[in-house]
Amino acid sequence: MYFIETKSLTKSFGDLVAVNDISFSVEKGEIFGFLGPNGAGKSTTMMIFTTLLKPTSGKALIAGFDVTKDAKQVRENIGFVQQETTVDEYLTGRENLLLQAKLNHIPKNEINQRIDEVLELIELSDKQDQAVVTYSGGMRKRLDIAGGLLHHPKVLFLDEPTVGLDIQTRRKIWQYIKKIHVEFEMTIFVTTHYMEEADSLCDRIGIMDHGKIQVIDTPENMKNALGNEIISLVVDGSNNNNSFLEELKKIEFIKKINEDDLKLTLFTSNGTEVIPKIFQISSKLDIKINSISLTQPTLDDVFISYTGHEIRDDDSKYNRRREHAKMKRLRQ
Ligand SMILES: Nc1ncnc2c1ncn2[C@@H]1O[C@H](COP(=O)(O)OP(=O)(O)OP(=O)(O)O)[C@@H](O)[C@H]1O
Ligand SMILES: [Mg+2]
Known part of the structure; x- marks a missing residue:
């Protein structure tokens, strides 16, 4: 019912x-x-x-x-x-x-x-x-x-x-x-x-x-409907990373790579299969990975994908309203 x-x-x-x-x-x-x-x-x-x-x-x-x-x-x-x-x-x-x-x-x-x-x-x-x-x-x-x-x-x-x-x-x-x-x-x-x-x-x-x-x-x-996972990794800066990046791009499930200095963000599906592949490539090219993490898309990502904008946490507006309500009560 x-x-x-x-x-x-x-x-x-x-x-x-x-x-x-x-x-x-x-x-x-x-x-x-x-x-x-x-x-x-x-x-x-x-x-x-x-x-x-x-x-x-x-x-x-x-x-x-x-x-x-x-x-x-x-x-x-x-x-x-x-x-x-x-x-x-x-x-x-x-x-x-x-x-x-x-x-x-x-x-x-x-x-x-x-x-x-x-x-x-x-x-x-x-x-x-x-x-x-x-x-x-x-x-x-x-x-x-x-x-x-x-x-x-x-x-x-x-x-x-x-x-x-x-x-x-x-x-x-x-x-x-x-x-x-x-x-x-x-x-x-x-x-x-x-x-x-x-x-x-x-x-x-x-x-x-x-x-x-x-x-x-x-x-x-x-x-899940977004179908992607996010792998974030930070590599050691002592080696040339260009060939590493080129090899990563060849992994079939990776859709997009953002590069921010030594931090790489990989948008991918099948993240748990992709991670071992990343390690294979890094050991072949002698690249040291300092950290790696796999995250699921959050509802934030979902919200943006359906509405085209971020949700606003406009607590300041709420607090103003609350003050207003309080003043009203005090005046009564
Ligand atoms: N009594 C009212 N007279 C005129 N407009 C109103 C009235 N109540 C709400 N609105 C307008 O209707 C829309 C929806 O308001 P509503 O309060 O339902 O939103 P909300 O999703 O609850 O937002 P919030 O997160 O701020 O509580 C807003 O544009 C609001 O300004
Ligand atoms: Mg409301």
Whole structure:
């Protein structure tokens, strides 16, 4: 069964088409991700799925319910962790969850046990009675995620769950998301502009750019579709390397060689077969290889190949927005 299904979903803001005719489906139990740069239309799509925005045209079903016609049922079946944290800084962690539990109409006699359960899952039990103002960014995000789990939703929506956090904290949050996925058997839809995040978390990824889904596939298939591996090697400078280069070019699988002083980058297929051949040639010509490594293409390479540009890690924009939101809260 599909837990997310869209047909020709479109959202325009005046002349701007933020989400442009997208159709895809996500199966029960999948972790599905939208990978795309700032302004790609990720949050807009998620706001439609979570009934906070109405589509201009097209259809979206969540857990079998139509986001326009059955908005109430959709809301009962989803958890939504927004891009900006929504926790109240002047309440404790536990008080925030209590508020959230009441908003979600969780039966009174179950509230405490549910809160204990999610606090344990995201490992905040020992900090639950401290005011959130003392929490780090990562802890706030974890509390936010915990709030989205209290009512045991079927589908969890996470909008850029780790944006603005350092890489260690990000990895930690990925672990929690994976744990939630297993323990609650949840379908998870996540948006991100971090390659590594999409790669680490998602069963399948849709690459989104300018409101369109450019491609949907597993991270593995996407990387393999490029069909190349990269061999980097550094040679000793004491011998003449020209004949070495000429011989390397003759190896059948090598498609391109970039030369940067003593560092050679070989774009190739069948890398594991090519490496022994490189050593044969180097020993024949008495060339010393100081280092050699074989790497797989990354999702960065994939992203560029589908969109024609690099993904931008525009955290500065995010931080500005976060400051703005904070100022607004303080003025209230
Ligand atoms: N309420 C709105 N009114 C007008 N334009 C909007 C509105 N919300 C979003 N947009 C525009 O729609 C486009 C998609 O925005 P969206 O927030 O969905 O992108 P995103 O992929 O989530 O980007 P980010 O990585 O910055 O969060 C952008 O050009 C944005 O400026
Ligand atoms: Mg967004």
